[in-house]
Amino acid sequence: MASHQGSKRQLDASAMAGQLGLADKIVDTKALENSIALCAKNKVVLPTFAQLADPSKIEANYAQGVDKNAPDARNLFRVHWYNNMRGERVSVPDHVVLPSSLTGVASPIIVMFGDRFPMITAHKVLAAYSCLAPRIITGQFDPSRHRAVWPSTGNYARGGVAISRIMGSRGVAVLPAGMSQERFDWLDKWVSDPSDVVRTPGTESNVKEIYDACNEMELDPKNFIFNQFCEFGNHVGHYEVTGRALSSVFEHVNKSNGGRLRLAAFTSATGSAGTI
Template structure:
């Protein structure tokens, strides 16, 4: 099937009126202005709101934003903070992303595990704001999305919809958050403060495992003429943004450590399933350093591992489907982590008794204790997955694993209180801390882990058919296009075109870069 160059126009009935609506085929990525009238309105809208869009290249190699600009404000200048170098660290004299290196005293393995911190991204304190910007910028700059007249719909299991609402607020357009009702109370409190209208928060049934219910809600919204769905699970710019921005940030972090020790090897990149956007950084690291790519998922809902289903509490990871943008046939390892572990370790890392145990009994340094206290649930899950990978591959002190903590612990305080009450009777002491550490870190082996061969990759890839072809209407031909690596290499060639479109719209607004 030959790829189309332009977005597809279809006609739908809205009420008693016929409305022509631009519906996006996710495979049709813009390389030019697709609607001149919409483009002109977007230019006027951005000019009115003082918005200059950063190019993807400017998020890879960022420049400083005026420090007086509040990073949590709906200020257009904060778009230039959508990168990994806010509050950077220094290694071997190089500026690198903020991160925590996990010592053997904590992990029990020799491999060096580096956890990049998403909490320093602006406004939402999670790196999903990068995915939201990456999905919106090409459509906005190509005249496919009209910020003056359309509502942006952000389907999510928690952080992506917050990022989308934040970007929408900056642009002066309405953003609609679609997320499961079972997500943490902190997410909903944030959304209530940021949406234009309380009705713009749509709570769907269930938890992060109930992704189909999110899709069903979006299908209803898509029938309305003034909405556009930015589905992170099928938006290839989500993949491209992480491939380019997160991948190069992780590579720069490894290079700095290798500057201090030339024998270091980047053994693996670990990321949770989620929308599979972050996993794209692994594709970059595999190309540049021959690193293995490991995908983490909850064993309570082991979709990739066992074609399984279920419910879990590692929030922010959508399950029971395989994202369209997951380059499954390039993935090397699938590893399961229990939410029993992430919940218990969240308490361990964020309680007085837990921190005392780590310091006194495990001899973990205070800087590490402070760093891991900031991990959200999926970050702890990625840490546990990295430890499992290190054990299975028998990695040594010259092997490096890079992973991410998507968001901060502040999003889960209500979950911590609930876990403390239901699991530990309201009290978490040194004995509980020792049991949690022993069970989930020292006692955790490399079970529920598959080193993927061709048959495993094909099985996991094929599982996506039921979501994308049978439920979401993707053609079999388009679905199959994603199987060979030539498709993904061709996809990456779109990035310079995206930056060219962004340059053009910035030029036409006549505004200078926000600084």
């Protein structure tokens, strides 16, 4: 009985690290060494979640003069909510307060913008970084031999391809063929090979077909599937980075209202597999 329980604990730990990405130690030293060498070659420095949650910890002019939509490693330090449309850092995330005269609701409604992020102008680039970075630093993902496969209906896949390219690995987008042409035009410019854009049947609601394709791709050990629905890094990134950004906005608005406001509700239409 004791042996059976020990085996079960071991399987649970394996699932935590393998399926959920919750490894608490280096899984493959050689893979980590390959990542370090590739990052050094490409002059890539990985920002910490603490830095992305509080960009004041990042050198003020670190990405100065860098096109916010370019595949430049310095743009990793813009993968946070504290940007304006030009990619310049702001002290409070961009937002608007909708008055009751517009909404018909007595309480003011705060709307925080998710299009201030670099490269893809969508917050999903944060989700992608949050999933890939932990896998790299624990030696689970080896950019010298793995292809990073990003299944989604569009923006998470674009974010994954952007982060993969910057880190020097091959990124693959898997998305429905019926999604907007704008997304495919962007992907065509960012992928290293046209075959790295995998079109599955359907449109926005055809999620099953996306993962059917991923199940086939996973048979090749060189393909590493970053499933946003089970990568715990997705949750951690939003908890640490997005959560604090939302808090910063509320505190700012509350202060401007004499501290009289009480946070009553939160709603989100930004997806991220339910993590927000």
